[in-house]
Amino acid sequence: MKYIDPHIHMISRITDDYERLAMAGCAAVSEPAFWAGFDRGSVESFRDYFRHLTEVEPKRAAQFGVQHFSWLCINAKEAENVALSREVIAMIPEFIDKPNVLGIGEIGLNKNTPNESRIFVEHLDLAAKLDELVLVHTPHLEDKYKGTRMILDMVCGDSRIKRERVCIDHVEEHTIGPALEAGCWVGMTLYPVTKCTPARAADLVEKYGSQRVMVNSAGDWGPSNPMAVPQFIQELKLRGHGESEISRVVYDNPLTFFGQCRRFNWQSAG
Numbered sequence: 001m002k003y004i005d006p007h008i009h010m011i012s013r014i015t016d017d018y019e020r021l022a023m024a025g026c027a028a029v030s031e032p033a034f035w036a037g038f039d040r041g042s043v044e045s046f047r048d049y050f051r052h053l054t055e056v057e058p059k060r061a062a063q064f065g066v067q068h069f070s071w072l073c074i075n076a077k078e079a080e081n082v083a084l085s086r087e088v089i090a091m092i093p094e095f096i097d098k099p100n101v102l103g104i105g106e107i108g109l110n111k112n113t114p115n116e117s118r119i120f121v122e123h124l125d126l127a128a129k130l131d132e133l134v135l136v137h138t139p140h141l142e143d144k145y146k147g148t149r150m151i152l153d154m155v156c157g158d159s160r161i162k163r164e165r166v167c168i169d170h171v172e173e174h175t176i177g178p179a180l181e182a183g184c185w186v187g188m189t190l191y192p193v194t195k196c197t198p199a200r201a202a203d204l205v206e207k208y209g210s211q212r213v214m215v216n217s218a219g220d221w222g223p224s225n226p227m228a229v230p231q232f233i234q235e236l237k238l239r240g241h242g243e244s245e246i247s248r249v250v251y252d253n254p255l256t257f258f259g260q261c262r263r264f265n266w267q268s269a270g
C-alpha cells in the first residue's frame with residue numbers, strides 16, 4: 001500500500017533505508033529539523049544543516065522515487081541558548097522558499113522551561129508572519145501532558161495561527177483528545193520503546209477516528225524503526241480495516257495537511 005511517513009529524520013539513516021521504504025510503498029517522507037545529539041555551536045552549523053535538509057536529502061530520496069519534504073527551526077533542547085535560537089530564527093527566511101520546505105518545525109517543548117516557551121512563541125510569530133504550517137514536538141513521558149497543555153495554550157493564544165495548519169506530534173492516549181479538540185492535526189509516533197506501539201496507535205484510530213490523524217516512525221539516530229508505518233498498516237489490516245480507511249490515515253491525510261503549504265508540489269509516481 002502506498003503511504004507517506006510524515007516525520008522521519010533521514011539524515012540519521014543509511015541509504016539502504018530509502019530502498020526499504022520505497023519497496024514497502026513509501027511515496028514521500030517529511031523531515032523536521034531536530035537535535036543532532038549534541039548542541040551546535042553557531043548559526044553556521046544550522047545553515048549547513050538547512051542546506052542538508054533542502055538540497056542533499058531530496059536528491060538522495062529521489063534516487064529511490066521517494067519525494068522528500070522538510071521543516072526548519074531550532075529544536076526545543078537547543079532553545080535554552082536564546083541568543084543562538086534568535087540567530088537561527090532570523091536565518092530561516094533564507095531557506096523557507098526552497099521547494100521542499102513545508103513550514104516551521106519541529107518546534108515545541110522538551111522540559112517545559114521558560115526559555116523553551118519563549119523560543120516556541122517566537123517561532124509561532126515567524127510562522128504567522130510568513131503564513132507557514134507548523135509542526136510541533138511534544139515532550140516525552142512525565143513532561144508530556146503538561147507540555148502539550150502549555151503548547152496548546154500558546155498556539156490558541158496567537159489568533160493569527162490557524163489551528164488546522166498546526167500538527168501536534170507524538171500524541172498518546174492522554175494528549176490526543178485535547179489536541180484534536182483544539183482543532184489541530186495530530187501525529188502518532190510509532191516507537192519500539194517509548195511513545196506509541198502500532199497496536200496502541202490502531203486503538204487510538206478506532207477510538208478517535210481518522211480525521212486530522214497521521215502516523216509516523218520518527219526514525220532517527222536512536223532506537224527507532226523506519227518501517228513502523230508499514231507495521232501499523234499491517235496491524236489495521238489484521239483487525240479487518242479496509243484499504244481506503246487505512247489509506248486515509250497513512251496517505252490521504254498527510255497530503256491534505258501538507259497541501260495547505262503554498263509551495264507543496266506533489267509528484268506522485270503512480
Ligand SMILES: [Zn+2]
Pocket residue numbers: 007009032034106218
Ligand atoms: Zn523528530
